[in-house]
Amino acid sequence: MGDVLAHESELLGLVKEYLDFAEFEDTLKTFSKECKVKGKPLCKTVGGSLKKDSKPLVIQRDLVAAFDSGDQKAFFDLWEGHVPSSVRNTDSLAQKLEFYLHIHFAIYLLKYCRGRPDKQELDERISYFKTYLETKGAALSQTTEFLPFYALPFVPNPMVHPSFKELFQDSWTPELKLKLEKFLALIFKANNTPKLLTIYKESGPNSKELLQQLHQQLVEAERRAMTYLKRYNKIQADYHNLIGVTAELVDSLEATVSGKMITPEYLQSVCVRLFSNQMRQSLAHSVDFTRPGTASTMLRASLAPEKLKDVPLLPSLDYEKLKKDLIWGSDRLKAFLLQALRWRLTTSHPGEQRETVLQAYISNDLLDCHSHNQRSVLQLLHSKSEAVRQYMARLINALASLAEGRLYLAQNTKVLRMLEGRLKEEDKDVITRENVLGALQKFSLRRPLQTAMIRDGLIFWLIDLLKDPDCLSDYTLEYSVALLMNLCLRSAGKNMCAKVAGLMLKVLSDLLGHENHEIQPYVNGALYSILSIPSIREEARAMGMEEILRCFIKEGNAEMIRQIEFIIKQLNSEDLLDGVIESDDDEDEDDEEDHDIMEADLDKDELIQPQLGELSGEKLLTTEYLGIMTNTGKARRKGLASVQWSGDEPLRRPVTPGGHRTGCPVLGDHLISPQNAQQARNGCSRAMPVAHPDDYKEGKPGVARCGTSSSSVMDHKPRECSPAGHQEFHLVPTAALGWPREMTQDPSSGHITRSHYSQDEVSVAATKSRFQTY
Numbered sequence: 001m002g003d004v005l006a007h008e009s010e011l012l013g014l015v016k017e018y019l020d021f022a023e024f025e026d027t028l029k030t031f032s033k034e035c036k037v038k039g040k041p042l043c044k045t046v047g048g049s050l051k052k053d054s055k056p057l058v059i060q061r062d063l064v065a066a067f068d069s070g071d072q073k074a075f076f077d078l079w080e081g082h083v084p085s086s087v088r089n090t091d092s093l094a095q096k097l098e099f100y101l102h103i104h105f106a107i108y109l110l111k112y113c114r115g116r117p118d119k120q121e122l123d124e125r126i127s128y129f130k131t132y133l134e135t136k137g138a139a140l141s142q143t144t145e146f147l148p149f150y151a152l153p154f155v156p157n158p159m160v161h162p163s164f165k166e167l168f169q170d171s172w173t174p175e176l177k178l179k180l181e182k183f184l185a186l187i188f189k190a191n192n193t194p195k196l197l198t199i200y201k202e203s204g205p206n207s208k209e210l211l212q213q214l215h216q217q218l219v220e221a222e223r224r225a226m227t228y229l230k231r232y233n234k235i236q237a238d239y240h241n242l243i244g245v246t247a248e249l250v251d252s253l254e255a256t257v258s259g260k261m262i263t264p265e266y267l268q269s270v271c272v273r274l275f276s277n278q279m280r281q282s283l284a285h286s287v288d289f290t291r292p293g294t295a296s297t298m299l300r301a302s303l304a305p306e307k308l309k310d311v312p313l314l315p316s317l318d319y320e321k322l323k324k325d326l327i328w329g330s331d332r333l334k335a336f337l338l339q340a341l342r343w344r345l346t347t348s349h350p351g352e353q354r355e356t357v358l359q360a361y362i363s364n365d366l367l368d369c370h371s372h373n374q375r376s377v378l379q380l381l382h383s384k385s386e387a388v389r390q391y392m393a394r395l396i397n398a399l400a401s402l403a404e405g406r407l408y409l410a411q412n413t414k415v416l417r418m419l420e421g422r423l424k425e426e427d428k429d430v431i432t433r434e435n436v437l438g439a440l441q442k443f444s445l446r447r448p449l450q451t452a453m454i455r456d457g458l459i460f461w462l463i464d465l466l467k468d469p470d471c472l473s474d475y476t477l478e479y480s481v482a483l484l485m486n487l488c489l490r491s492a493g494k495n496m497c498a499k500v501a502g503l504m505l506k507v508l509s510d511l512l513g514h515e516n517h518e519i520q521p522y523v524n525g526a527l528y529s530i531l532s533i534p535s536i537r538e539e540a541r542a543m544g545m546e547e548i549l550r551c552f553i554k555e556g557n558a559e560m561i562r563q564i565e566f567i568i569k570q571l572n573s574e575d576l577l578d579g580v581i582e583s584d585d586d587e588d589e590d591d592e593e594d595h596d597i598m599e600a601d602l603d604k605d606e607l608i609q610p611q612l613g614e615l616s617g618e619k620l621l622t623t624e625y626l627g628i629m630t631n632t633g634k635a636r637r638k639g640l641a642s643v644q645w646s647g648d649e650p651l652r653r654p655v656t657p658g659g660h661r662t663g664c665p666v667l668g669d670h671l672i673s674p675q676n677a678q679q680a681r682n683g684c685s686r687a688m689p690v691a692h693p694d695d696y697k698e699g700k701p702g703v704a705r706c707g708t709s710s711s712s713v714m715d716h717k718p719r720e721c722s723p724a725g726h727q728e729f730h731l732v733p734t735a736a737l738g739w740p741r742e743m744t745q746d747p748s749s750g751h752i753t754r755s756h757y758s759q760d761e762v763s764v765a766a767t768k769s770r771f772q773t774y
Contacts, residue, residue, distance in 0.1 A: 009041040009042060012035060012040055012041070013042050014194070014196045014199075016028065016032065016042060020194075059078060059082050060184045060185070062074075063079065063180070066078065067101075067104070067177060070105060070108035070109070072105040072108075072128065079101075087187065094183070096140070097179060099137055099149075100176055101180070102129050104173065104176055105128075106125050106129035106152065107158060107164075107167055108125070109122050110122070110158065129152070130153040148163045148164075212609060212611060212612060213609045241273060244273075245270055245273055248270065252266070311353045313356050314348065314618075315626060315627075316360070316626070316629055317360070318627035319360070319627065321624075321625055321627075322621075323366070326380065327376070331383070331387065331388050332608070334383070334385070335385070335388050335391050335607075336608065336610070336614075336616050338392055338395050339391050339606070339608070339616065340617050341366070341395055342603070343618065344618060345358065345402075346398055347603075358399075361405075362404065369409065369411065369412065369414065369415060370412075378418060381422050382421075382422070387607050387608055390431055390432040390435070391608075394431075394435045394603075396419070397435040397439040397602060398598070400438070400439040400443060401442060401596060401597055401598045401599065401602070403596055406442060409439075409443070410443060410449055416440075416443060416453070419436050420440070423437060430473060431605060433476065434601075437475075437476060438475070440458075440483060441479040441480075441483040445486070445654045450486065450487060450493075450654070451492065453487060454487055454496060458483075459484065459487050459488070459496045459497060460496070462480055462484045462487075463484070463503060463507055466480060469511060477516055477519060478516070479656075481511065481523060481526070482656060484522070485522040485523075485526040485529070485651060485655075489525070489529050489652065489653070494532065494533050494536075497530045498530075498533050501530075501539040502539055502543070505543060505545060506543075508527050509548050511523045512524075512527075512548070513552070521563075521651055522651065522657075524564070524567060524651065525650045527567050527650070528566060528567050528650035529652070531567065531570045531573075532570065532573075537570075537571060545571060546572070549571075550568070553565070563650055566650055599657075
């Protein structure tokens, strides 16, 4: 009670100030009257009896008047009493202005006094300024702008000193007054907010969370800064070393021109300097640099990436307890658990560590994909909590980024139906919709799921979404266009597009000119595919599609031009059928290994942050949900032989933008890695033919253009004879991609043919190229 009485006057003043600010006039009169009757004192410094905004105006007027009259004491009493100390002590603008104000009052008598100024008063002013310089003004002593003025108290006649010439010009004081008036107007405008409201804002829960987030961001930024600084220092040292070695080698070349020989010892010393510290000692005594080619071979070998160290497996978890809390826990706990489970997947090291995490999720049916209970983890997609819905969508998207994860999610259509429902219902949270769309796009790499999405009418929803691409995020735009292309590669998808041919063609032609060039390969692929339908070709010709495409030829680069030329050729084709007869009944998928792409977008813009002392991430999992032997290993299946692709033709296999970003395109659940591509280039000694659009005639695609036999096809050498005399890389058919087992040779043409197959089963040129140099 004593504390309340001690601050009662100030508290009542705060209430009165707020009532006055909010214009509760009757309430304010009653409040003031009751305080007077009960003898309660009101703080006079807060919420005075003056009308709204009148007090700040009076203070500003008094400060300016004191400035004009040179009344130093009155001015600084008002300054310190009404300009908040937080502003005076921390704001650089206020500190600089205060410094010049002290100069103004120090030299006021010298500038404006008629006749000789009073020596005692002048000495007092100079002494006051000197005291300021030694106390508050000392903070600016290292600033070049103010450094000369620290000598002002010690100069006998500042008026004639060249360093202070500007102070005594007629324009200096009016300019300073203008700065003062602007500053006061700004300060008192901010001060109109009642103190009670300011206290509430500063102590509210949002400010605490914001402060915690800022603190975490600061710690993370400092950590990254230290890492980058170390890297920078190392790069700088290596650069200086390289410049020194280069200079010496130039000197040595000049010496050899004069006939001087380079000794093996000198060559060895140069090479040792170029290697990393760990190798220098061993190289100095173990390598014979006198043998030709040794030095250059060792230098190239030193650039090879170091082998990854063994990464330990992550601790096992109690998945029964985890799933129980995911179903019955609070929304905040659910969100943190979903976040931690996703982080465990996205931040784990590719290889055994990530595979073990994924297999543990699958073997313990983390998402209850096989559960028939009324309440399951999957139902979190429809949670009332925005954070829970978003984090569930993120986790599903992360699982769908991995081939084994896609297989787990695709074993029944329950997950697909829930994602489609969430995609069409979600209109509040952009990130939730992005992740749902990303998961569906990755689902479209698998034929059964493609079929289901086409039957569910997802193509129509995508066309409607893409009518206004400028209001979509980059992620949404790229993944929606890529999903549309994957569905259009199927004959059922093309037939769906034929129902709305005009709208489909308009949407795709508009997307061709979109500023996001990442979508162009998917737009080209979709256009090329649907133009195989005669009715769509007729619609395209009627709307002048060829003229539209030729406009883009004028603006595009070489790859874009080649892509569009193929589309124009398809547009002008007179084929009555789609080139191949597709069987959508064949939903078999190969048993070869699927590869993975984990994009960085999965962990962007986290919605929740832990409060002080709150567990999150791996610490939450290993502290509260540690289990015993729940990690189940699984032998990796051998991957599909590498296949090559060309940028000359539109995409004709399902792809996902995740691989597009990393340079490792994922096509139909198969990855082409840069390393495998390089091995294929280095290891091929024989040309390999590839099918061209013109070769597809009524189920008999010509696979060999160079007159090769079936044996050359079976050798699987991914190169093609190019008419221009150079070699190009294309995708070639393989049995692993769903080809029928029988292979025959067309006696009339010498081409390899098959008895039956679909376009989706035939892997032909131009599957996944970046097309991103537009």
